[in-house]
Amino acid sequence: MSTAALHADEHHADHHHKESFISKYVFSMDHKMISKQFLITGIIMGTVGLIMSLLFRLQLAWPDEQFSFMETLLGKWAVDGKLDPNFYMGLVTIHGTIMVFYVLTAGLSGTFSNLLIPLQVGARDMASPFMNMLSYWFFFLSSVTLLISVFIETGPASGGWTVYPPLSALEKAMPGSGLGMTLWLSAIALFIISSLLGGINYISTVLNMRTKGMSMNRMPLTIWAFFFTAILGVLSFPVLLGAALFLIFDRSFGTSFYLSDIYLEGVGALENIGGSPVLYQHLFWFLGHPEVYIILMPALGITSEVISCNARKPIFGYTAMVISLLGISFLSFIVWGHHMFITGMNPFLGSVFMILTLIIAVPSAVKAFNYLTTLWKGNLRFTPAMLFSIGLVSFFISGGLTGIYLGNAALDIQLHDSYFVVAHFHLVMGSAAIFGMFAGIYHWFPKMYGRMLNNTLGYFHFWLTFISAYLVFFPMHFMGLAGVPRRYYQFTLVKEFDVWMDVNVLMTVGALIGGFAQLFFLYNFFYSIFRGKKATQNPWNSNSLEWSAPVERIHGNWPGEIPTVYRGPYEYSRPDRELDYFPQYEQDESAPEVLKTEKSKTSPAEKEEAESSVFFAAIKKVFGLS
Amino acid sequence: MANQAEATFEKQPMWSGGRSPFNVSYGKLMMWIFLLSDAFTFSSLLVQYGAQRFSNIETAVTTSWPDPASIFNHFPFMHGVHLPLLFVSVMTFILIVSSVTMVLAVEAGHRNSKKEVQKYMVYTIFGGIAFLSCQAWEWATFIHEGARLDSNFFGITEQGYKHLQSVSFSDHFEWADGDRTWGPVPFAALFFIVTGFHGFHVFSGVVINVVVYIMTVRGVFERRGHYEMIEKAGLYWHFVDLVWVFVFTFFYLI
Numbered sequence: 001m002s003t004a005a006l007h008a009d010e011h012h013a014d015h016h017h018k019e020s021f022i023s024k025y026v027f028s029m030d031h032k033m034i035s036k037q038f039l040i041t042g043i044i045m046g047t048v049g050l051i052m053s054l055l056f057r058l059q060l061a062w063p064d065e066q067f068s069f070m071e072t073l074l075g076k077w078a079v080d081g082k083l084d085p086n087f088y089m090g091l092v093t094i095h096g097t098i099m100v101f102y103v104l105t106a107g108l109s110g111t112f113s114n115l116l117i118p119l120q121v122g123a124r125d126m127a128s129p130f131m132n133m134l135s136y137w138f139f140f141l142s143s144v145t146l147l148i149s150v151f152i153e154t155g156p157a158s159g160g161w162t163v164y165p166p167l168s169a170l171e172k173a174m175p176g177s178g179l180g181m182t183l184w185l186s187a188i189a190l191f192i193i194s195s196l197l198g199g200i201n202y203i204s205t206v207l208n209m210r211t212k213g214m215s216m217n218r219m220p221l222t223i224w225a226f227f228f229t230a231i232l233g234v235l236s237f238p239v240l241l242g243a244a245l246f247l248i249f250d251r252s253f254g255t256s257f258y259l260s261d262i263y264l265e266g267v268g269a270l271e272n273i274g275g276s277p278v279l280y281q282h283l284f285w286f287l288g289h290p291e292v293y294i295i296l297m298p299a300l301g302i303t304s305e306v307i308s309c310n311a312r313k314p315i316f317g318y319t320a321m322v323i324s325l326l327g328i329s330f331l332s333f334i335v336w337g338h339h340m341f342i343t344g345m346n347p348f349l350g351s352v353f354m355i356l357t358l359i360i361a362v363p364s365a366v367k368a369f370n371y372l373t374t375l376w377k378g379n380l381r382f383t384p385a386m387l388f389s390i391g392l393v394s395f396f397i398s399g400g401l402t403g404i405y406l407g408n409a410a411l412d413i414q415l416h417d418s419y420f421v422v423a424h425f426h427l428v429m430g431s432a433a434i435f436g437m438f439a440g441i442y443h444w445f446p447k448m449y450g451r452m453l454n455n456t457l458g459y460f461h462f463w464l465t466f467i468s469a470y471l472v473f474f475p476m477h478f479m480g481l482a483g484v485p486r487r488y489y490q491f492t493l494v495k496e497f498d499v500w501m502d503v504n505v506l507m508t509v510g511a512l513i514g515g516f517a518q519l520f521f522l523y524n525f526f527y528s529i530f531r532g533k534k535a536t537q538n539p540w541n542s543n544s545l546e547w548s549a550p551v552e553r554i555h556g557n558w559p560g561e562i563p564t565v566y567r568g569p570y571e572y573s574r575p576d577r578e579l580d581y582f583p584q585y586e587q588d589e590s591a592p593e594v595l596k597t598e599k600s601k602t603s604p605a606e607k608e609e610a611e612s613s614v615f616f617a618a619i620k621k622v623f624g625l626s
Numbered sequence: 627m628a629n630q631a632e633a634t635f636e637k638q639p640m641w642s643g644g645r646s647p648f649n650v651s652y653g654k655l656m657m658w659i660f661l662l663s664d665a666f667t668f669s670s671l672l673v674q675y676g677a678q679r680f681s682n683i684e685t686a687v688t689t690s691w692p693d694p695a696s697i698f699n700h701f702p703f704m705h706g707v708h709l710p711l712l713f714v715s716v717m718t719f720i721l722i723v724s725s726v727t728m729v730l731a732v733e734a735g736h737r738n739s740k741k742e743v744q745k746y747m748v749y750t751i752f753g754g755i756a757f758l759s760c761q762a763w764e765w766a767t768f769i770h771e772g773a774r775l776d777s778n779f780f781g782i783t784e785q786g787y788k789h790l791q792s793v794s795f796s797d798h799f800e801w802a803d804g805d806r807t808w809g810p811v812p813f814a815a816l817f818f819i820v821t822g823f824h825g826f827h828v829f830s831g832v833v834i835n836v837v838v839y840i841m842t843v844r845g846v847f848e849r850r851g852h853y854e855m856i857e858k859a860g861l862y863w864h865f866v867d868l869v870w871v872f873v874f875t876f877f878y879l880i
């Protein structure tokens with residue numbers, strides 16, 4: 001239990017020690033290094049996931065073509081350069097798993113919660129740096145396990161990223177249901193541990209370690225978003241753990257939780273009795289729906305920060321933004337049934353889920369409008385980070401609107417498991433969250449590496465990615481409306497879908513452009529780590545606390561005392577200031593003396609009243625507690 | 627040190643930073659959050675149980691859900707005697723008592739009384755080990771009687787229920803031919819998984835308790851000036867105890 005001794009302050013005291021390579025770069029306990037580890041692992045996983053998607057997009061566009069490079073790359077999975085159907089399913093599954101969990105959950109939260117929570121709330125490190133380190137290494141093991149599963153004889157898990165039974169529960173159901181599925185489950189178990197260790201840390205740090213003056217209502221919206229995200233993760237991942245536990249028993253120990261007397265290739269009924277695969281779906285989506293917000297909310301938080309800073313305007317409706325995050329978080333726990341409208345659920349229950357689902361559109365719309373009103377008449381600075389944030393808003397709107405279609409049970413019976421769903425979640429989750437992540441990388445790269453990314457390359461990256469994302473995902477709406485199902489290997493085999501071949505080619509070309517665009521990013525990223533222009537202290541003239549820390553990154557973040565916070569994070573365009581912004585950590589020289597030496601003059605109770613966060617005040621008011 | 631810390635806390639309003647809003651250390655806060663999360667894990671297991679139990683229908687191949695009270699009727703050294711739920715009550719009692727001794731250990735920690743902390747921690751550890759041993763016996767008996775993960779021979783027939791009703795507490799009882807048949811498959815599997823998962827928690831709790839006990843003996847907390855680690859271990863222990871109340875209710879009482 002020596003971990004307890006690692007309380008941030010104590011271990012800050014010995015930051016003068018020369019650190020070994022291992023403790024500095026490998027088993028680092030410094031949140032800034034851990035955030036880079038998450039980011040780089042996420043980028044590697046993202047590249048793998050992207051290449052997978054290009055492979056199956058090639059298959060969809062030119063199903064009869066023989067790509068000799070594919071045989072070189074995949075060996076027996078692409079004999080004569082034609083992708084194997086089972087491996088196609090494996091690629092789709094692992095692509096989804098990687099993107100959802102490894103890039104957009106761990107890569108996004110892991111990077112930015114780690115980097116920004118201590119720096120923006122004014123803490124020397126996470127509450128428990130040791131657990132933070134463990135969190136990364138569990139994630140690392142998990143990533144390695146998942147990647148290994150791609151290389152085994154029988155291929156990776158192939159039942160889709162949601163791994164529904166019976167495909168996932170019967171070892172003989174398809175090649176990937178054997179060892180591949182076992183590895184998938186192990187990887188996810190490790191992943192859940194990692195995410196719990198991280199999430200518990202993030203919540204405690206935000207609650208407990210804020211610097212003086214950093215009341216809840218002065219926290220940047222990034223922190224609010226990471227905070228709610230962590231809460232969602234801590235409360236929903238355990239349920240997936242439970243589901244996975246039962247699945248493991250069904251697979252290996254002959255239990256019948258998710259299996260019933262199913263016929264297998266006409267061989268006769270299984271011996272299992274009484275299980276129900278629908279039960280798995282309930283447990284899975286109890287995680288699954290919060291999970292999509294675990295992915296989206298950090299991106300929304302990053303966007304709030306970037307848009308406000310680069311529009312040089314206070315964020316429109318700070319409190320509304322916080323309350324809408326809260327609303328989304330709460331609602332996301334009670335809408336999971338909208339993924340299951342066609343499972344034969346009681347229509348009344350379906351309508352309850354439908355209404356709850358549609359209510360989510362309200363806080364979502366609040367956020368979208370607040371972004372737009374923040375941009376309205378702003379003094380816009382189109383940095384790459386800003387462009388990516390605006391891109392997020394665009395995807396959030398175009399993808400969110402189709403959510404409302406899907407949330408209608410009656411419509412969803414037609415649209416479920418069609419390309420319409422694929423279009424919906426790739427826009428609202430895939431593209432929007434990836435854009436938020438890119439915005440974060442472009443914005444905080446100077447904080448992470450002390451250098452700037454190249455803007456020109458950033459613009460190429462943005463425009464190509466933006467155009468390609470719409471090129472790939474927009475046509476899918478029409479395919480889905482026409483009834484084209486998702487997860488089909490070869491549309492030329494189904495006569496009715498032949499008409500979509502040209503569209504499939506168009507989408508694949510879009511995907512190739514998108515993949516190509518990432519080269520700009522990768523080059524820019526790795527080149528700038530070593531050769532980028534040196535960053536200044538506060539390159540974006542931002543208000544938040546992280547920019548008061550010195551450019552050269554030190555263990556413990558601030559050389560002297562941790563700065564005190566005097567105001568909210570969005571004081572831009574202050575007419576009374578020489579500069580147009582007013583950092584949180586700068587004391588107001590012109591303020592009357594009383595305010596400056598506030599500590600002893602006002603009674604704690606009065607101060608409590610004045611300072612208690614808007615959010616809690618609002619809650620108190622609602623419940624009539626004041 | 628704790629007092630000193632509280633003194634500086636008081637000057638600052640609760641939520642405005644520079645202090646913990648709940649006056650707790652980050653370690654204790656983390657334990658609370660972990661327990662909240664673990665509560666969701668157990669909930670998912672119990673939801674699974676509820677869903678399978680209440681969706682179970684009597685068919686040609688399976689009976690209705692067996693009545694637990696009639697199955698868990700054994701007691702060590704009392705072979706063939708009908709003592710429904712007696713043994714599990716003893717187990718539950720042991721676990722609750724160990725929670726009480728844990729409270730006493732925490733309280734002794736507040737008084738910085740190393741001796742007493744040691745004493746009560748030993749009691750608590752013994753309680754935990756006793757509970758685990760009881761569970762081992764319970765499982766062994768259940769398996770001996772024919773419980774398996776992939777099948778369930780505890781489908782009790784009408785004749786079986788009549789037989790059970792004819793015996794009263796502490797009468798001699800043994801299953802007769804035709805009393806039992808194949809019952810709902812998940813019954814025993816759920817029992818093993820959920821009580822096993824809980825048992826695993828108890829086991830981890832015992833390990834944690836042993837570790838903090840050794841730390842106490844070595845004077846680690848004395849030097850540190852406070853026994854907060856005991857409190858954290860205590861939170862976990864009480865949680866495990868609380869979960870048992872639910873597991874007990876679901877698997878034995880209803």
Ligand code: HEM
Nearest residue numbers: 292296338339357361403404406407416417421425428429
């Ligand atoms: C207005 C808000 C939204 C509504 C009403 C909504 C509704 C729905 C519905 C009803 C489905 C199920 C479609 C089907 O399978 O038939 C769905 C699927 C999905 N949604 Fe949304 N959604 C919303 C926003 C979001 C957001 C913000 C994200 C992610 C950040 C997201 C991610 C997903 C994903 C990943 C799926 C598909 C999962 C799968 O089947 O593989 N949605 N959405």
Ligand SMILES: [Cu+2]
Nearest residue numbers: 289336338339
């Ligand atoms: Cu959903």
